[in-house]
Amino acid sequence: MAQNISVPDIGDFKDVEVIEILVKPGDQVNKNDPIITIESDKSSVEIPSPSAGQIKDLKVKIGDKVSEGSILATLDGGNEKKEEVAEPKKDIIEVEEKIIPKIEKTNGLRNGKETIYAQPISKDDIDPAETQEWLDSLRAVVKADGSSRAGYLLKQVIDEA
Numbered sequence: 001m002a003q004n005i006s007v008p009d010i011g012d013f014k015d016v017e018v019i020e021i022l023v024k025p026g027d028q029v030n031k032n033d034p035i036i037t038i039e040s041d042k043s044s045v046e047i048p049s050p051s052a053g054q055i056k057d058l059k060v061k062i063g064d065k066v067s068e069g070s071i072l073a074t075l076d077g078g079n080e081k082k083e084e085v086a087e088p089k090k091d092i093i094e095v096e097e098k099i100i101p102k103i104e105k106t107n108g109l110r111n112g113k114e115t116i117y118a119q120p121i122s123k124d125d126i127d128p129a130e131t132q133e134w135l136d137s138l139r140a141v142v143k144a145d146g147s148s149r150a151g152y153l154l155k156q157v158i159d160e161a
Contacts (some may be wrong), residue, residue: 001076001077002056002074002075002076003050003051003053003074003075003076004071004073004074004075005035005047005049005050005071005072005073005074005075006069006070006071006072007038007047007066007067007068007069007070007072008047008068009068010045010068013040013067013068014067015065015066015067016038016039016040016065016066016067017038017039017040017063017064017065017066018036018037018038018060018061018062018063018064018065018066018072019037019038019039019044019062020036020037020062021035021036021037021058021060021061021062022034022035022036022037022046023035023036023055023058023073024055024058025055025056025057025058026054026055027054027055028052028053028054028055029049029052029053029054029055029075030049030052031048031049031050031051031052032048032049032159033048033049034046034047034048034049035047035048035049035055035072035073036060036072036073038066047072049075050075051075052077053075053076053077054075054076054077055073055074055075055076056073056074056075056076057073057074058072058073059071059072059073059074060072060073138150138153138154141153
């Protein structure tokens with residue numbers, strides 16, 4: 001059954017330019033595979049497929065302007081949502097059990113000193129304030145929900161990157 005892929009609500013924007021088309025008719029895609037890249041004055045965003053299936057046709061080309069709700073492509077076989085939802089949960093549980101070790105909550109303190117959770121890969125951090133905000137947010141998640149939740153969120157961020 002055919003399903004339209006449209007621009008989701010990704011913030012306050014109108015008439016944003018399509019700068020890259022990442023698929024062509026006939027391509028098989030999985031849920032969350034990037035389909036199209038759009039770019040505003042502030043950022044570029046990849047629009048993911050809402051489900052797995054085959055790209056039937058594209059409704060936009062590079063240079064077109066789109067807004068929330070604009071139809072980007074048609075996907076065949078994209079309405080099998082029950083199967084799509086059940087599988088990722090199993091994968092997430094496996095990741096949490098195998099990769100992320102269970103550690104006791106320390107509230108960011110060890111022996112009365114602040115624990116440093118992560119160091120930048122490069123000393124050329126282009127936005128140290130933003131990096132600090134991300135690290136503070138991660139610490140808050142660890143404090144409130146534990147390291148398993150923080151590990152899950154990090155995996156999602158890495159997959160998105």
